[in-house]
Amino acid sequence: MRHIAIIGSGPAGYYTAEAAQKLWGDDVRVDIFDSLPVPYGLIRFGVAPDHQSIKGVYRRYEATSLSDNVRFVGNVTIGRDVTIGELQEFYDAVVLATGAPHDKKTGIAGEDLGNVFGSAAFVGWYNGHPGFASLDPKVSGKHAVVIGNGNVALDVVRILAKTRDEFHGSDIVNHALDVLDHSKVAKVTVLGRRGPHQIAMTPKELGELGHLERASPRLDPADLPPESEDAALDPGQRKSVTLLRGFAAIPEADHAAKAIEVDFDFFASPKAILGGDDRVIGVEVERTKLEDGRAVGTGEIYTVPAELVVICIGYQTSPIPDVPFDEKNGRFANEEGRIRPGLYCVGWARRGPTGTIGTNRPDGFAVIEKIAGDIGDGAGKPGGDGFDKLANERNLAVMAFDDWKKIDEAEVKRARDGAPREKFIAVEEMIAAARG
The missing domain is CATH 3.40.50.720 (NAD(P)-binding Rossmann-like Domain)
Structure with a gap:
């Protein structure tokens, strides 16, 4: 035996x-x-x-x-x-x-500020994990930033953007649902160091963003590579990029009709998380470009406002x-x-x-x-x-x-x-x- x-x-x-x-x-x-x-x-x-x-x-x-x-x-x-x-x-x-x-650390300054969470902790909070049930994220600010270009980042974006009725049939725990029901978040910025062809987002999860009641996904058409280059992608990745192209083509009037904007900011490498009074107020970002598939900084620095940051870059x-x-x-x-x-x-x-x-x-x-x-x-x-x-x-x-x-x-x-x-x-x- x-x-x-x-x-x-x-x-x-x-x-x-x-x-x-x-x-x-x-x-x-x-x-x-x-x-x-x-x-x-x-x-x-x-x-x-x-x-x-x-x-x-x-x-x-x-x-x-x-x-x-x-x-x-x-x-x-x-x-x-x-x-x-x-x-x-x-x-x-x-x-x-x-x-x-456990969450993988970014190693950038400010990741330990208040209202900055790793995805393991944030996902554990809304899924009722005993280790994260007391997390207490604040959603009273207008701006949220999600760092990462994978499916977990999409999950976090979707949870932040959904209405209470859209959670019908789900097992999101009540303490999270009640907090999210009073959210004031009006813009969620999704930061990715590389471009649309390098995302790790699958078509099903990405497509869900296009069907949310109060949120509209958008991105700068200039971030998209020539459409002819999509042919080199595997079928799943090609479907995902096609969805992004659709998001880029959504008319401005349609965006204005939704209460929450989900903005995909590609070629954007977080350099520091900024805070005041021990709480996050923004993310300092460097614009990148691709060299041999790697994201390389260009020296262009800008700040994305954020009262909530969720970091979705991996686990250990x-x-x-x-x-x-x-x-x-x-x-x-x-x-x-x-x-x-x-x-x-x-x-x-x-x-x-x-x-x-x-x-x-x-x-x-x-x-x-x-x-x-x-x-x-x-x-x-x-x-x-x-x-x-x-x-x-x-x-x-x-x-x-x-x-x-x-x-x-x-x-x-x-x-x-x-x-x-x-x-x-x-x-x-x-x-x-x-x-x-």
Whole structure:
């Protein structure tokens, strides 16, 4: 019998568990650990609340959790409640699938000013993550700046621009919805260091901006390259650029009819975030140009007004005591998923924050193939029984999948009209719901 511990209950963790089941059938036992009492990680706390169809992938993970040889072990923090070394004593292999839950820093002056947030924190706030529920962003100013040209930046823009009615059917948490309902933001500027051909925005997410009730997207037609150059792009990128060309062609009268302007400012590199009285008032920007695909400063400096700034430039993995960490790339130091004998990583924890949710599936299967070659039939370790004994000795309040189902039921019952659920935003509330 083989015993596998997976740290992290997001997509990478569940796809890895699924891979173990497919390879070994009943000859494996998998424990999926999470620091929170609830599973699904990125699906619950990272995917935009108005993208419920994407969140629906949780049903696949639920089927894995309900099988006889996989169990969810929630409310256990690795490094505090139990160490990696202790887990390695119990399990034949320990797989780190912790994702990349922390914001990558820009390194520019002023990013620690009040009302400046990284996207992990801001997205966590409106998605009800217990670590960010008390964030308290201010939306009383007229100007917001979103730094970044990827889908997360689009999510943030869309959340800032939507009306309350447009959140019907979403699971945005009430505390965020109430704040956004009183927003005074009239302009959202999206800053990108390079141009339209270099964006990491997919057509679906970009296209949503063209259908918002009170917001109109715009950009300077001069920022667009000659249309003939679009032919060299891959089909998805070409569709995205075509959408940008459509935004550039929107008549001024149509812009004037909307309460919020979403302005794409390309070839714009943030150099400093400016503040007064410890609060942001603007972003100092240098105009750039492309040289061999790289953004190079031109020396032209200007200021974009901003009373709120959200930085969407990427994420990094959380270090764990006694686990080698690659600071430069924000991930665990590894060779194709191997960290050291018996210890592995998968997903964003392995490769950094790249790829889609589905990218984690082949990643999970690949790491299980490596584990299979390394551990053979297993070493007769105690697996979950060993951990359970330790948890009892330390009086850990471990949450099982059945506990999560009670939390889930309670969240569904407390939902506002038109919402699928209202999430608990404190760990204590989750545990209380699980215990009835």
